[in-house]
Structures are given as C-alpha cells and as structure tokens.
Amino acid sequence: MPSDVQSxxxxxxxxxxxxxxxxxxxxxxxxxxxxxxxxxxxxxxxxRYDDVQKMLRHPKMRQGSYRWPSHNxxxxxxxxxxxxxxxxxxxxxxxRLRRMxxxxxxxxxxxxxxxxxxxLANRLIDDFAPRGECDFIAEFTExxxxxxxxxxxxxxxxxxxxxxxxxxxxxxxxxxxxKQDLPRIEAATQRIFAYAEELVEHRxxxxxxxxxxxxxxxNQDRSQLSDQELLDMIVLAIFGGIDTTRNxxxxxxxxxxxxxxxxxxxxxxPDLARAAVEEVMRVRPTITWVTREATEAFTxxxxxxxxGTTVHLFSQSAGSDPAEFPNAEFxxxxxxxxxxxxxxxxxxxxxxFIARGDMTEALKLLxxxxxxxxxxxxxxxxxxxxxxxxxxxxxxxxxx
Amino acid sequence: xxxxxxxxxxxxxxxxxxxxxxxxxxxDDGNLQWKAAxxxxxxxxxxxxxxxxxxxxxxxx
Numbered sequence: 001m002p003s004d005v006q007s008x009x010x011x012x013x014x015x016x017x018x019x020x021x022x023x024x025x026x027x028x029x030x031x032x033x034x035x036x037x038x039x040x041x042x043x044x045x046x047x048r049y050d051d052v053q054k055m056l057r058h059p060k061m062r063q064g065s066y067r068w069p070s071h072n073x074x075x076x077x078x079x080x081x082x083x084x085x086x087x088x089x090x091x092x093x094x095x096r097l098r099r100m101x102x103x104x105x106x107x108x109x110x111x112x113x114x115x116x117x118x119x120l121a122n123r124l125i126d127d128f129a130p131r132g133e134c135d136f137i138a139e140f141t142e143x144x145x146x147x148x149x150x151x152x153x154x155x156x157x158x159x160x161x162x163x164x165x166x167x168x169x170x171x172x173x174x175x176x177x178x179k180q181d182l183p184r185i186e187a188a189t190q191r192i193f194a195y196a197e198e199l200v201e202h203r204x205x206x207x208x209x210x211x212x213x214x215x216x217x218x219n220q221d222r223s224q225l226s227d228q229e230l231l232d233m234i235v236l237a238i239f240g241g242i243d244t245t246r247n248x249x250x251x252x253x254x255x256x257x258x259x260x261x262x263x264x265x266x267x268x269x270p271d272l273a274r275a276a277v278e279e280v281m282r283v284r285p286t287i288t289w290v291t292r293e294a295t296e297a298f299t300x301x302x303x304x305x306x307x308g309t310t311v312h313l314f315s316q317s318a319g320s321d322p323a324e325f326p327n328a329e330f331x332x333x334x335x336x337x338x339x340x341x342x343x344x345x346x347x348x349x350x351x352x353f354i355a356r357g358d359m360t361e362a363l364k365l366l367x368x369x370x371x372x373x374x375x376x377x378x379x380x381x382x383x384x385x386x387x388x389x390x391x392x393x394x395x396x397x398x399x400x
Numbered sequence: 401x402x403x404x405x406x407x408x409x410x411x412x413x414x415x416x417x418x419x420x421x422x423x424x425x426x427x428d429d430g431n432l433q434w435k436a437a438x439x440x441x442x443x444x445x446x447x448x449x450x451x452x453x454x455x456x457x458x459x460x461x
Contacts, residue, residue, distance in 0.1 A: 057412060057413070057414075057430070059430060094418075095418045095421075098415075098418050098419075099418060099419060099448070102419060102448065102451065102452050103448070103451075106451040106452075107451060107456065108451065338411060342454070344411065344413055345412075345413050345414060346413070346414050346415075346418065348413045348415060348454050349454075352454060
C-alpha cells in the first residue's frame with residue numbers, strides 16, 4: 001500500500017526553512033541519490049530531473065506558490081498581491097490575464113530591443129571598467145535589469161534607483177526569511193502600488209500604446225480587466241523583471257569566476273552567450289525551486305500525495321542530477337536537456353524572452369570587456385534556497 | 401493558413417492552448433492536438449500562439 005507524505009519517515013527530511021540551509025549542499029545530493037523526493041517543513045521536495053519534469057506539468061497539480069505567504073504565517077499587502085496576481089491564478093482568469101500580458105513580452109519585440117540592451121550594458125561597463133573593480137550587483141546587474149524593464153514598460157529611466165530598491169526589498173519575500181523581513185517588504189509593496197497608481201492615472205490622461213497604456217485601455221471595460229487586476233499586473237511586470245534578472249546575472253558572474261576557462265572561451269566566442277545563459281541557469285538558477293500544489297489526492301511513485309500538498313520542484317537539484325547529466329560540470333559548449341529555471345507549463349515564465357535576450361547581450365559584452373574576473377572581498381548573499389543570489393558582489397578584473 | 405508544430409522542440413507547456421484555444425488543445429492523455437489548417441479568421445490567434453510558445457515550436461504559414 002502506498003505510504004503518505006507526512007507519516008513516511010523513511011523519506012529524507014530537508015529543513016529548507018533554515019536560512020543556513022543550502023540547496024547545493026551534500027545533504028540534498030545525498031537525499032537525491034537515495035530518494036526521488038524529500039519531506040520539508042513546507043511539504044514535499046522533488047529532487048530528480050525526471051520527476052521534476054513530470055510533476056511540472058502533472059494534470060493533478062496547480063501552481064502552488066500562492067501558499068507561500070501562509071506557509072510563512074504572513075498576511076498584509078504583499079501577501080494580498082502575491083495570492084491574487086497572474087502567477088497565482090488558474091483556469092479562465094489565468095488565461096485571460098496571460099493573453100493580455102503576452103504581447104508586451106513577445107520575442108519579436110525583444111529582438112528589436114537588442115541594440116538598446118547593448119547600449120545600456122556598454123554604458124554601465126564604461127563607468128566602472130577603468131577602475132578594474134566594481135560591485136557587480138550595484139554597478140551592473142541592478143541598473144541593467146532595471147534599465148531594461150524601464151525601457152520595455154515605458155517607465156522613465158530616472159526612476160531606476162527607486163524601482164531597484166523596491167524590487168530588492170520585495171524580493172526578500174521570496175526567501176525563507178520572509179517573516180522577519182516583513183516590515184521592509186510591506187513598505188516596498190506600498191511604494192510600488194503608489195507608483196503603479198500614479199502610472200495608471202497618467203496613462204488615463206495621456207493614452208499610450210506601451211504595456212501600461214494597453215492595460216489601461218483594457219481596463220476601460222472592467223469585466224476585461226478590473227482596477228485591482230490592472231495594478232497587480234503592473235506591479236508584477238516591474239517586480240518580476242527586475243529581481244530575477246538582477247540575481248541571475250550575479251549568479252552567472254559567480255559561476256564564470258569559478259570557471260575561468262569558460263569565461264575566456266565566451267570572450268573569444270560571443271556566439272556562445274545564448275547557450276551560456278541556459279547553462280548558468282541549469283547549474284545556478286536564481287529560482288531554486290518551482291512550486292506546485294496537488295489539486296486532488298493521487299499516488300506517484302508509490303507515494304500517496306494528499307490533496308493540498310505543496311510540492312517544491314528543486315530546479316537546482318534537477319539541474320545537477322547525475323542521472324540526466326552524467327557530465328554535469330559547467331560547460332557552455334555542451335548540449336543539454338532543458339533546465340527548469342523558468343518553470344514550465346501553463347505558468348512558464350512570462351518574461352523569459354526578455355530575460356534570455358538581455359542576459360545574452362550582457363554576457364557577450366562583459367566577457368569581451370572584462371578579462372580574468374575574480375572575487376575581490378566578501379560578497380553578501382541571500383539564503384541559498386528559494387529565490388537566491390548575491391546582494392553585493394565585489395569583483396576585480398583586467399580591462400580588455 | 402497552415403499550422404506546423406515541431407514536436408521535437410515542443411515541451412507541452414500549453415501556452416498555445418491559452419493563446420489560441422480554438423486551434424490548440426490537450427487530449428485526455430495530455431498530448432497536444434491542433435488544427436493543421438484552421439480558418440483564416442483565426443490568424444491573429446495562431447500568431448499569438450506562435451509568439452507565446454516558449455520553445456518557438458509553432459510555425460504559421
């Protein structure tokens with residue numbers, strides 16, 4: 001008879017709620033060797049590539065991160081937004097909102113933005129390159145990720161510092177210290193909603209065809225897009241685009257510093273930049289787990305999964321699973337199975353074309369202009385689980 | 401109008417089903433089905449589906 005998740009003490013237990021827990025630790029690798037899944041304080045963790053792939057689009061699963069605030073015993077404005085925005089919706093409401101958001105993130109649009117990405121990246125590198133050192137987060141990934149979003153959404157670039165700070169503080173909600181960081185998260189949430197309201201008011205007076213202008217037009221018919229949905233969508237587009245790309249590019253630099261031959265290879269072969277983005281996201285995804293929830297009870301691999309169980313699909317652990325990647329060492333020339341850094345299925349990351357496009361251009365230019373990058377003092381890190389990344393990353397390099 | 405799907409590239413995310421439900425659907429086993437020659441009136445939907453596909457596996461002719 002299949003056994004139940006919670007009572008099955010033969011399953012390994014991973015205390016992922018401990019801020020000191022690392023998703024890249026031996027404990028996770030050992031658990032993965034012995035078992036396809038582990039118990040955690042939030043529910044079940046799926047550790048192996050094959051099972052992550054199956055569970056990601058399992059018909060008895062829905063998106064599960066809407067429960068994240070309640071798992072952390074948190075309520076408030078952030079929780080209200082998080083539990084209601086696009087990612088947390090299912091079925092017809094999700095489809096309606098997704099169809100509305102899709103055009104602003106289409107691959108055609110992104111291709112036309114490439115020269116702007118390049119210009120922005122070069123300008124930022126110009127500012128710090130002569131010094132031979134920088135804080136890679138404060139001086140590159142943060143202004144870059146934020147600048148791209150300002151450009152895409154039609155926001156004034158002067159606003160970037162403010163938006164980057166807001167996104168950084170809101171991003172704390174997606175780590176395991178959510179509850180203790182709540183005052184900062186709530187203050188940032190309040191600021192971003194005030195800004196979204198300001199943008200809407202402005203676009204109502206001066207209609208435009210950009211992302212926000214289009215949503216404001218849709219909102220004229222409240223049954224198509226309600227006032228709250230309008231604000232929630234704007235906040236998602238701003239926050240979602242800044243926080244993840246900032247973190248992922250920082251993780252890319254860390255990975256390359258640890259693999260100097262690969263950086264040199266990329267510098268000589270800019271055409272590898274696109275593959276480099278995928279390879280970085282396989283070995284060091286900023287989103288270390290993707291969340292699902294069982295919509296009804298079912299049995300999987302002889303394990304009974306009760307209705308309502310939260311299931312964390314460990315993208316980090318799947319990406320280094322030796323069963324799928326026998327030679328798992330970071331290699332930007334290797335042909336790889338798809339990673340799960342953008343999730344998958346109905347809730348596949350909306351902004352992935354832009355993220356892939358802007359990170360490709362950034363890595364291309366960075367590898368050409370910064371040679372021999374190395375750590376230069378202590379980096380500050382978010383916990384190594386949930387949505388992770390460096391908060392500060394001092395590096396030194398030789399200018400090309 | 402003709403619709404082709406590169407099933408080697410397709411990862412069955414279902415973004416096309418959201419973007420163009422009159423052309424794309426999943427059967428009971430979760431496999432993607434689509435109308436190979438839908439009505440011309442659905443061209444905008446078909447192109448929206450091709451754009452939305454994360455793997456860029458849909459070709460509209």
